[in-house]
Amino acid sequence: MLRIENLEKRYQTGDLALKGVDLEVPKGQVMALIGPSGAGKSTLIRCVNRLVQPTSGKVYLGDLELTHLGSRELRRARTRMGMIFQEYALVERLSVMENVLSGRLGYVGFWRSYFRKFPQADIDEAFNLLERVGLDHMADKRADELSGGQRQRVGICRALIQNPDLLLVDEPTASLDPKTSRQIMRLICELCDERQLAAIINIHDVLLAQMFSRRIVGLQLGSIVYDGPPEKLNPQVLTQIYGEEDWEATIEASKDVEDEEDVLEAAAALQVTRVNPPS
Amino acid sequence: MTKTPAIRRWKRPPFITNPTLRWGLWVGAAIYLAVAFGTMEIDWSRVFEGATRGQRFIASFFPPDFSSRWDSIQDGILESMWMTITSTVIGIILSVPVGLGAARNLSWRPVYLFCRGVLAVSRTFPEIILAIFFVKLFGFGPFAGFLALSVGTIGFYGKLLAEDIESMDPVPAEAIKSVGAGWLQWLNYSVQPQVMPRMIGLGIYRLDINFRESAVVGIVGGGGIGATLLTSFDRYEFDSAAAILLIIIAIVMALEYTSGYIREWVQ
Numbered sequence: 001m002l003r004i005e006n007l008e009k010r011y012q013t014g015d016l017a018l019k020g021v022d023l024e025v026p027k028g029q030v031m032a033l034i035g036p037s038g039a040g041k042s043t044l045i046r047c048v049n050r051l052v053q054p055t056s057g058k059v060y061l062g063d064l065e066l067t068h069l070g071s072r073e074l075r076r077a078r079t080r081m082g083m084i085f086q087e088y089a090l091v092e093r094l095s096v097m098e099n100v101l102s103g104r105l106g107y108v109g110f111w112r113s114y115f116r117k118f119p120q121a122d123i124d125e126a127f128n129l130l131e132r133v134g135l136d137h138m139a140d141k142r143a144d145e146l147s148g149g150q151r152q153r154v155g156i157c158r159a160l161i162q163n164p165d166l167l168l169v170d171e172p173t174a175s176l177d178p179k180t181s182r183q184i185m186r187l188i189c190e191l192c193d194e195r196q197l198a199a200i201i202n203i204h205d206v207l208l209a210q211m212f213s214r215r216i217v218g219l220q221l222g223s224i225v226y227d228g229p230p231e232k233l234n235p236q237v238l239t240q241i242y243g244e245e246d247w248e249a250t251i252e253a254s255k256d257v258e259d260e261e262d263v264l265e266a267a268a269a270l271q272v273t274r275v276n277p278p279s
Numbered sequence: 280m281t282k283t284p285a286i287r288r289w290k291r292p293p294f295i296t297n298p299t300l301r302w303g304l305w306v307g308a309a310i311y312l313a314v315a316f317g318t319m320e321i322d323w324s325r326v327f328e329g330a331t332r333g334q335r336f337i338a339s340f341f342p343p344d345f346s347s348r349w350d351s352i353q354d355g356i357l358e359s360m361w362m363t364i365t366s367t368v369i370g371i372i373l374s375v376p377v378g379l380g381a382a383r384n385l386s387w388r389p390v391y392l393f394c395r396g397v398l399a400v401s402r403t404f405p406e407i408i409l410a411i412f413f414v415k416l417f418g419f420g421p422f423a424g425f426l427a428l429s430v431g432t433i434g435f436y437g438k439l440l441a442e443d444i445e446s447m448d449p450v451p452a453e454a455i456k457s458v459g460a461g462w463l464q465w466l467n468y469s470v471q472p473q474v475m476p477r478m479i480g481l482g483i484y485r486l487d488i489n490f491r492e493s494a495v496v497g498i499v500g501g502g503g504i505g506a507t508l509l510t511s512f513d514r515y516e517f518d519s520a521a522a523i524l525l526i527i528i529a530i531v532m533a534l535e536y537t538s539g540y541i542r543e544w545v546q
Contacts, residue, residue: 074459091472093472105455
């Protein structure tokens with residue numbers, strides 16, 4: 001679904017953020033991208049939808065090469081890539097519904113969007129998605145009235161209503177507490193599974209990455225230094241990605257967590273039913 | 280023998296580290312102030328002699344006379360209001376494109392410089408200078424006043440709009456860009472909601488300013504209540520002038536109160 005070839009990004013300051021990255025993400029795969037701050041994780045996913053313009057290299061979404069698209073084609077290509085942000089990136093003074101519907105802006109004309117006259121199909125889909133994440137009763141609340149976890153759910157709805165082929169997820173849990181983090185990660189993974197989406201999830205929490213992803217890519221100073229399953233992450237690999245540290249505890253914890261998974265799953269299911277109000 | 284630890288003193292480091300420069304600046308400022316006050320000539324005997332005349336002048340304002348010139352006062356007020364509202368609306372409409380162009384995070388470099396230039400020019404001249412200029416261009420009357428206030432509004436509103444856009448949160452704007460929105464949609468969904476509350480407040484504040492300025496502009500021939508005020512001074516009808524001043528004060532206070540109230544409500 002996504003193929004990146006020899007991607008390079010040099011910022012105007014002269015910093016080389018990406019040093020020839022090659023990466024392929026097939027349809028339906030959720031890939032976790034780990035690495036320390038400044039490794040180039042954000043730059044990498046922003047080069048895909050060209051919020052950052054790559055210096056050289058190629059990015060293919062399906063058969064479409066993205067790095068040379070003109071602005072009109074780029075807009076059309078961006079509708080196929082949903083993005084989820086660290087600080088939720090909702091427009092705080094707009095309502096939850098407007099935030100979700102803004103995901104359809106690439107599909108509707110200016111005046112329709114200006115008067116908030118979206119097609120009924122879009123509105124139906126928005127309600128379906130809000131219901132799926134347990135927020136349909138909040139549709140007319142202003143986004144700044146929501147809690148962090150709720151905002152991130154709205155952010156997920158905005159990305160999914162685009163009906164994308166690919167999700168670009170930038171540190172989705174960095175501003176959330178540990179429990180909400182797990183719920184959000186689980187939700188993203190379930191939705192990717194349901195819709196057979198390819199996804200790149202930037203995440204600095206190694207534990208969460210190991211819990212929710214079957215493929216982990218480690219980025220260090222703009223180069224890929226690890227690409228494999230979560231079980232093969234050993235102290236040597238983590239040291240290579242992050243630097244010298246005692247990694248045994250992290251790896252032990254991740255094993256415990258896997259046993260705990262079922263318990264957590266049940267707890268999360270309970271949580272969702274509680275979030276949904278009886279209608 | 281026990282060694283007592285040395286006491287470590289701390290003082291906030293001075294803003295200007297060089298002591299000669301620091302004290303030099305203080306002394307220089309003091310000398311300049313002393314000389315400036317010294318050159319100001321106040322002839323206290325003249326002030327004393329004129330005091331009685333001044334008293335008579337002030338006394339002639341009372342009681343304010345609302346009735347004998349009421350028609351022209353009413354015309355002046357209505358003309359001022361017309362000038363205020365039209366110039367605020369037109370000024371704001373024209374300032375939006377200029378403000379968008381003058382926001383560094385939105386605009387293309389040459390457009391940015393051009394729009395900043397427009398704003399700088401219209402902010403250089405106070406409304407009264409603009410009014411003198413437009414009166415010379417278009418003749419006496421409220422049209423010149425309207426133009427002066429409109430240009431003043433563009434400078435004021437455009438600059439504040441540009442600055443508000445420059446300080447907005449870039450992340451939601453990035454998010455709206457990432458869904459494939461067009462430029463106008465992007466403005467409407469990510470920029471406008473962020474700047475709107477403050478801009479509504481500033482628009483009402485500008486309405487308030489424009490009414491006050493409309494009185495000043497009238498004095499140099501730009502029509503409105505200022506013209507009426509000037510006429511009554513010229514005719515030595517100080518009681519009518521007092522009435523006009525009271526009406527201006529009342530309207531400005533009412534506007535200030537409502538604008539404060541509305542701004543609070545919008546936030």
